[in-house]
Amino acid sequence: QVQLVQSGAEVKKPGASVKVSCKASGYTFTSYDINWVRQATGQGLEWMGWMNPNSGNTGYAQKFQGRVNFTRNTSISTAYMELSSLRSEDTAVYYCARGYYDILTGYQRGDYWGQGTLVTVSS
Amino acid sequence: DIQMTQSPSSLSASVGDRVTITCRASQSISSYLNWYQQKPGKAPKLLIYAASSLQSGVPSRFSGSGSGTDFTLTISSLQPEDFATYYCQQSHNTFTFGPGTKVDIK
Numbered sequence A: 001q002v003q004l005v006q007s008g009a010e011v012k013k014p015g016a017s018v019k020v021s022c023k024a025s026g027y028t029f030t031s032y033d034i035n036w037v038r039q040a041t042g043q044g045l046e047w048m049g050w051m052n053p054n055s056g057n058t059g060y061a062q063k064f065q066g067r068v069n070f071t072r073n074t075s076i077s078t079a080y081m082e083l084s085s086l087r088s089e090d091t092a093v094y095y096c097a098r099g100y101y102d103i104l105t106g107y108q109r110g111d112y113w114g115q116g117t118l119v120t121v122s123s
Numbered sequence B: 001d002i003q004m005t006q007s008p009s010s011l012s013a014s015v016g017d018r019v020t021i022t023c024r025a026s027q028s029i030s031s032y033l034n035w036y037q038q039k040p041g042k043a044p045k046l047l048i049y050a051a052s053s054l055q056s057g058v059p060s061r062f063s064g065s066g067s068g069t070d071f072t073l074t075i076s077s078l079q080p081e082d083f084a085t086y087y088c089q090q091s092h093n094t095f096t097f098g099p100g101t102k103v104d105i106k
Helices: none
Strands: A003-006 A010-012 A018-025 A033-039 A046-051 A058-060 A068-073 A078-083 A092-101 A108-113 A117-121 B004-007 B010-013 B019-025 B033-038 B045-049 B062-067 B070-075 B085-090 B101-105
Touching: A003 A092, A003 A108, A010 A018, A018 A092, A018 A117, A033 A068, A033 A108, A046 A068, A046 A092, A058 A068, A078 A092, A108 B033, A108 B045, B004 B085, B010 B019, B019 B033, B019 B085, B019 B101, B033 B062, B045 B062, B070 B085
Parallel strands: A010 A117, B010 B101
Antiparallel strands: A003 A018, A018 A078, A033 A046, A033 A092, A046 A058, A068 A078, A092 A108, A092 A117, B004 B019, B019 B070, B033 B045, B033 B085, B062 B070, B085 B101
16 A cells, blocks of 8 residues: 655754655655645645656745755655755644646646654744 | 635534535636645545546545636535545646635534
8 A cells, every 4th residue: 555654753943954754655656756745733734846756856836945855765765855944934744745647637636645744943 | 826715714514514615726727626634633635636536435425526716625414524624726837725624513
């Protein structure tokens, strides 16, 4: 069965960086995009960007450009999200989600999600 | 950027009620619209994709409709496990989520 398992909670100081991992299993890792979404406590979902694990191509939401970096290690089917220059407003649960792309219709959706990783930014 | 709105922001309903949630896009997105359900402390779960297609394993009481800028998620007979927050998401141009609709018990 398809699973995305994320790394554990992190506590970081303002100005630091955080790197969250997302390990995929149950499918061919390089055949589907990985999207990253975050959710501040009590707030809605915010899409951060996507990565194609096969090519390494990425796309970032404008809000995060210059501060976020998506990478992957295909040998261990793991995607990474690194966010730098952390501030208190970055305190949130970060999710990875598999992006299913229907090549015939062009429709895309996040069909499997990781369990989430809480990142707390506090001095 | 495409902006998404949802209405209502919250609603109270009883088991067995028919519930309708509306999502509107700031520009036409054809049928590039997904619906997710999220329960507290859990990851979102895909319910509907391409505006009206039911994701595998999702109960048939959930349905979606609409195209262009206006979309609807309907729960035909609300069940106890359906109390949650529902989000729409456009996938026409990158991704944007709506602000969510919380469904709680009347």
